[in-house]
Amino acid sequence: MNACAQCAARARAICQSLSPLELDDLNRLGRRHTIRAGQTLQWQGADSMLVGNVIEGVLKLSVADPGGREQTLGMVFPGDFIGRPFGARSDHSIVALSEAKVCTFPRAAFDDFALSHPKLEHQLLRRTLGDLDRTRQWMQLLGRKSATERVAGLLLAIATRAAAPDEEAGAPVRFRLPCGRQELADILGLTIETVSRQFTKLREIGAIEIPDRRTVVVVDRAVLEDCAAVFEPS
Amino acid sequence: MNACAQCAARARAICQSLSPLELDDLNRLGRRHTIRAGQTLQWQGADSMLVGNVIEGVLKLSVADPGGREQTLGMVFPGDFIGRPFGARSDHSIVALSEAKVCTFPRAAFDDFALSHPKLEHQLLRRTLGDLDRTRQWMQLLGRKSATERVAGLLLAIATRAAAPDEEAGAPVRFRLPCGRQELADILGLTIETVSRQFTKLREIGAIEIPDRRTVVVVDRAVLEDCAAVFEPS
């Protein structure tokens, strides 16, 4: 009876491809950690010696340049894979946004294991392709979108994820933000002041309500979509 | 004797992992095309039915939003893989920047083949991980860098790739730009006018020379690096 059996991320992580026996082998290589909110799992520029799965919590990938400007490159959720297998150094930090549980492996050992388990590599490939798609979407936002479009777009993305599937289309969606304004700014490539102003603006035009700093209610989704200027295939 | 044997990209593409026999099987699925400069291989929003390798030439991945703003998401060179295996629709266009040769496969057929050839999937995984790294680097540029930093950074990247390995460190590097100003602007998330002004500025401060529109000489690499504000691990 190993730790994987009761792992919360089991069904979503790349491990889903393994038989109980194989899982047992992999498990022997791994270690589970708990990380406090704000703690850095891996520093930008350091050699990437660990890879692994997120079991619980939310982390971010980020880079800071010499001027201190910080940019979030992606968010990592339970079931997602972190780290860089197959021998490159990582050029970004991995930081926990909330308290998080991760399951890590020494990179070299994981590489060997993956090489001899094609099903695992296949899952990892699918996941990486998905990561790439999402990263590219994000990229468009950073390259060409205005502050309003960025904030509206992010709220829509969260709202879509948060909406109960049985919800009627026009109904107000309510959700808690996963992080504070500074984090949002780093994600969107803006400053905290600009993010704050956009929130106020979206409230004033009746797209959203902000009952408290961490909660948002999408009152008029159509207006919000207009602001986001999303590409809708016809 | 199949077409792969004399393929220029053979050594660099994911096919390098296959035995002659396997290569033959894969070859039977594929078709070679020549694409004119400016032609679109795949439209943003359309179902992605083709995947393949670039044999020759340069292509770009790009998105356009409803307002007509265009953003380049990445460049594709010989040996690179294009398209989205394993069933997702592509949300970007693939456009040839120069005349190009590609070797394409119907997506479904390629998926099947890959599933039964772990070595191929391994190569594809490595390549995708590399793509992801490069995309994330790009992302930082779009999120937080000034116009000068973007242009200087791009020139440095090209210069580094173009420099002969035996070149002495301080010597001027000379290269041709792979595309015109508008393309550069789309890559950097700027307008053509801004790109042009930055070229002029870099010339005035003595970082580069511009003997003609398509050629650049890096006169003072140190100055250029200052402008790019790159993160140099100490």
Added chain:
DNA sequence: CGCTGCTTTGATTCGTATCAATAGCAGTGG
């Protein structure tokens, strides 16, 4: 020569960053 397309330069506008002050809120201890 006069076209056409691409690039550079100039004048102006607009949007976001920056700087600075204030406001809201949670926790602490009197």
Added chain:
DNA sequence: CCACTGCTATTGATACGAATCAAAGCAGCG
């Protein structure tokens, strides 16, 4: 319960950088 502290968010004034609008320069080519 209230003052005090520290932190995060909002709001305001201003500066700066890039977009936009407009015009002129330059090359290739019929």
